[in-house]
Amino acid sequence: MKLKISPKDKLQGKIKVPGDKSISHRAVMLGSLAEGKTEIEGFLTGEDCLSTVKAFQDLGVKIEGVGTENMLVHGVGLHGLKEADNVLDLGNSGTTTRLMLGILSGQDFYTVVTGDDSLRTRPMDRVTVPLSKMGGSFYGRDGANLLPISVLGGSDLKGITYNSPVASAQVKSSLLLAGLYAEGETEVIEPAKSRDHTERMLEYFGADIEVDGLKVKVEANPKLTAKKIVVPGDISSAAFLMVAAMITENSEIIIENVGVNPTRDGVIEALRKMNGNFELLNKREVNGEPIADIKVKNSQLKGTIIDGDLIPLLIDEIPILAVAASQADGKTIIKDAKELRVKETDRIDAMVKELTRLGIEVQEREDGMEIIGKQEIKGGVVCQSYHDHRIAMSLAVAGLISEDDIEIENSDCINISFPNFKKILDRL
Numbered sequence: 081m082k083l084k085i086s087p088k089d090k091l092q093g094k095i096k097v098p099g100d101k102s103i104s105h106r107a108v109m110l111g112s113l114a115e116g117k118t119e120i121e122g123f124l125t126g127e128d129c130l131s132t133v134k135a136f137q138d139l140g141v142k143i144e145g146v147g148t149e150n151m152l153v154h155g156v157g158l159h160g161l162k163e164a165d166n167v168l169d170l171g172n173s174g175t176t177t178r179l180m181l182g183i184l185s186g187q188d189f190y191t192v193v194t195g196d197d198s199l200r201t202r203p204m205d206r207v208t209v210p211l212s213k214m215g216g217s218f219y220g221r222d223g224a225n226l227l228p229i230s231v232l233g234g235s236d237l238k239g240i241t242y243n244s245p246v247a248s249a250q251v252k253s254s255l256l257l258a259g260l261y262a263e264g265e266t267e268v269i270e271p272a273k274s275r276d277h278t279e280r281m282l283e284y285f286g287a288d289i290e291v292d293g294l295k296v297k298v299e300a301n302p303k304l305t306a307k308k309i310v311v312p313g314d315i316s317s318a319a320f321l322m323v324a325a326m327i328t329e330n331s332e333i334i335i336e337n338v339g340v341n342p343t344r345d346g347v348i349e350a351l352r353k354m355n356g357n358f359e360l361l362n363k364r365e366v367n368g369e370p371i372a373d374i375k376v377k378n379s380q381l382k383g384t385i386i387d388g389d390l391i392p393l394l395i396d397e398i399p400i401l402a403v404a405a406s407q408a409d410g411k412t413i414i415k416d417a418k419e420l421r422v423k424e425t426d427r428i429d430a431m432v433k434e435l436t437r438l439g440i441e442v443q444e445r446e447d448g449m450e451i452i453g454k455q456e457i458k459g460g461v462v463c464q465s466y467h468d469h470r471i472a473m474s475l476a477v478a479g480l481i482s483e484d485d486i487e488i489e490n491s492d493c494i495n496i497s498f499p500n501f502k503k504i505l506d507r508l
């Protein structure tokens with residue numbers, strides 16, 4: 081599908097974004113491994129989270145309300161999953177795959193996991209190498225780096241201390257989940273803090289977990305007890321609308337119920353440094369996760385540097401921050417963000433190519449990009465999404481202030497994380 085976006089004079093209104101993708105995945109995973117029924121409210125019905133749901137159904141978990149925001153997961157307990165009678169197809173979802181590889185390495189059965197064209201190119205050795213150190217057995221192309229990967233579980237896993245070379249919540253979570261099945265303690269030490277939803281939810285379900293700065297330690301064999309989970313709105317989705325309102329004249333919007341976990345709110349810090357005009361209202365906490373409403377107005381943005389430990393806290397928001405930077409006074413430098421090269425597509429390459437196509441002056445760096453701000457966005461252009469939801473939505477936001485309509489090829493990928501994106505933009 082091609083998405084056509086026309087320039088707008090203003091965005092106004094009060095809206096809610098869909099549920100947080102990271103928390104939705106984990107709610108199904110821990111709900112499945114818990115004892116009792118986990119009620120999930122505000123589940124993200126995006127394709128990635130539905131891949132997680134399907135995988136657990138294939139492993140014998142009964143889940144009611146699939147396809148809606150309110151689901152009931154009938155937990156089977158830590159040792160209750162059953163061997164699937166077919167390959168698990170995890171679609172486009174890196175999170176599902178890496179976390180599943182951790183869980184599957186602790187099961188005493190055989191599983192093969194695969195995914196779509198993008199997922200089959202993404203590196204899995206970041207989890208299969210440390211999980212093998214714990215005793216997991218993996219087979220796949222390129223030394224169990226590329227899907228399809230088969231997992232022969234049931235080996236006696238042993239807890240390890242792992243110094244992760246990358247600040248990745250997927251790596252950390254994969255090991256912590258395997259650690260539930262390992263003998264002794266499993267400890268992960270990160271080079272910088274990544275999102276901590278797994279730690280928070282494990283604790284909420286009753287696991288024995290200890291967090292000390294960049295170190296996280298989990299004890300094996302906990303009794304996980306089902307609990308209701310209310311999923312906050314996804315800050316990664318809200319970020320598109322925040323930037324949209326900041327760069328579109330005469331705009332004022334309120335985004336309600338957004339998750340503002342401090343390990344996810346890097347985009348708030350970056351936009352604050354860029355002089356974004358917004359405020360967080362009505363701060364509160366739901367099942368161990370902080371949330372707020374965000375009021376955003378049209379802003380006179382200025383260029384900044386986005387780098388270092390801030391990067392993992394806003395990793396998925398970099399494409400939309402690049403669009404914000406194109407409308408900021410001065411230069412914006414984004415660095416230390418090499419991880420973007422192994423997402424659904426190479427997001428550095430994709431954003432540099434598409435911003436250039438839109439007439440923006442941008443230079444590629446190995447670990448990021450440099451964008452010269454306050455430039456006009458060309459209209460009448462057909463952009464590529466690279467089948468990457470975050471690239472497609474970033475370009476759509478650029479289209480709101482282009483000189484004329486722009487089109488985005490293969491925009492269906494938006495359904496991966498933000499199924500009603502276009503509807504919400506239209507309402508605003």
Ligand SMILES: O=C(O)C1=C[C@@H](OP(=O)(O)O)[C@@H](O)[C@H](O)C1
Nearest residue numbers: 102175247248249250251395396
């Ligand atoms: O754990 C998670 O839910 C996620 C972690 C991040 O990936 P990395 O762990 O690879 O940085 C992020 O990009 C992804 O969208 C979701």
Ligand SMILES: C=C(OP(=O)(O)O)C(=O)O
Nearest residue numbers: 172173174175176396423
């Ligand atoms: C990188 C992303 O997701 P995943 O790694 O789960 O595919 C994302 O949603 O931007």
